[in-house]
Amino acid sequence: MKVRACMYDGGKLHIKVILGWGNFVTGVGASGASGQIGYALVPMVARGIMLGADQPVILHMLDIPPAAEALNGVKMKLVDAAFPLLKGVVATTDVVEACTGVSVAVMVGGFPRKEGMERKDVMSKNVSIYKAQASALEKYASPNCKVLVVANPANTNALILKEFAPSIPEKNITCLTRLDHNRALGQISERLNVQVSGVKNVIIWGNHSFTQYPDVTHATVGDKPVPELVKDDAWLILCLQLVVLVELKLVVLVFVLEAD
Numbered sequence: 619m620k621v622r623a624c625m626y627d628g629g630k631l632h633i634k635v636i637l638g639w640g641n642f643v644t645g646v647g648a649s650g651a652s653g654q655i656g657y658a659l660v661p662m663v664a665r666g667i668m669l670g671a672d673q674p675v676i677l678h679m680l681d682i683p684p685a686a687e688a689l690n691g692v693k694m695k696l697v698d699a700a701f702p703l704l705k706g707v708v709a710t711t712d713v714v715e716a717c718t719g720v721s722v723a724v725m726v727g728g729f730p731r732k733e734g735m736e737r738k739d740v741m742s743k744n745v746s747i748y749k750a751q752a753s754a755l756e757k758y759a760s761p762n763c764k765v766l767v768v769a770n771p772a773n774t775n776a777l778i779l780k781e782f783a784p785s786i787p788e789k790n791i792t793c794l795t796r797l798d799h800n801r802a803l804g805q806i807s808e809r810l811n812v813q814v815s816g817v818k819n820v821i822i823w824g825n826h827s828f829t830q831y832p833d834v835t836h837a838t839v840g841d842k843p844v845p846e847l848v849k850d851d852a853w854l855i856l857c858l859q860l861v862v863l864v865e866l867k868l869v870v871l872v873f874v875l876e877a878d
């Protein structure tokens with residue numbers, strides 16, 4: 619329980635008490651909600667994993683008309699699950715309806731890259747989507763809306779969003795760019811048979827694209843350097859190149875690693 623506001627008024631003390639921030643229902647917008655990530659994400663939001671176990675939410679799910687039926691299916695699943703924190707579900711293909719009143723927006727909707735494409739190759743398609751969605755957030759979302767961009771190229775889309783939703787504070791807009799770091803941690807933890815949480819100081823230089831350079835020079839497990847523990851420069855090079863080459867989905871390296 620928290621005291622949110624306190625006011626003295628001619629002998630009476632008015633105290634506004636809230637339980638966490640759970641007295642207020644937060645509108646959470648999720649674009650691309652019937653896609654692979656969206657379908658996994660919305661139940662997590664409804665369960666309180668994103669905003670906390672005392673935060674009721676109304677989910678506003680947006681997708682495009684060809685996905686309307688699938689989106690409605692996602693809504694039915696959410697209703698079936700009877701999440702106690704879920705106070706309402708809007709499933710819509712109308713960007714204005716999706717953005718109206720939301721205080722958190724998770725932007726997953728977009729054109730995913732196909733085999734052989736780089737993330738910048740989907741930029742032209744996703745730029746126009748992001749302009750339209752940013753304008754709707756600018757006009758209809760809560761003025762202090764927090765925005766998380768997932769759709770690629772995530773950092774460029776976040777920049778577009780910032781440009782086209784100028785009244786949303788810049789510090790409220792961010793994007794997911796940790797994936798390559800986590801990927802490298804995962805490869806090293808598998809190789810050394812240690813917990814991911816034990817792998818420290820891996821660095822990813824560059825962008826979430828073909829320009830990235832995973833660097834384990836300073837990486838450690840316990841107090842030991844990773845290169846010393848792996849004792850196999852060829853594996854390190856291949857493994858880290860694999861992280862980079864996921865960019866181009868050149869999975870042929872998987873076979874090289876398995877054959878090694």
Ligand SMILES: NC(=O)c1ccc[n+]([C@@H]2O[C@H](COP(=O)([O-])OP(=O)(O)OC[C@H]3O[C@@H](n4cnc5c(N)ncnc54)[C@H](O)[C@@H]3O)[C@@H](O)[C@H]2O)c1
Pocket residue numbers: 649650651652653654655656680681682685726727728729730731747767768769770772794795796797
């Ligand atoms: N930043 C990261 O770490 C990261 C990680 C994985 C995937 N991604 C990106 O996330 C995005 C989604 O990936 P996915 O695997 O769920 O793809 P997906 O194709 O399964 O889902 C995308 C969804 O977006 C919808 N969509 C397309 N245009 C839309 C629009 N204008 N408005 C609203 N919805 C729209 C599609 O109908 C679909 O339901 C892709 O751009 C992918 O590259 C980012």
Ligand SMILES: O=C(O)C[C@H](O)C(=O)O
Pocket residue numbers: 731737770797864865
């Ligand atoms: O490959 C993609 O474009 C999706 C995501 O960014 C990834 O790296 O898996």
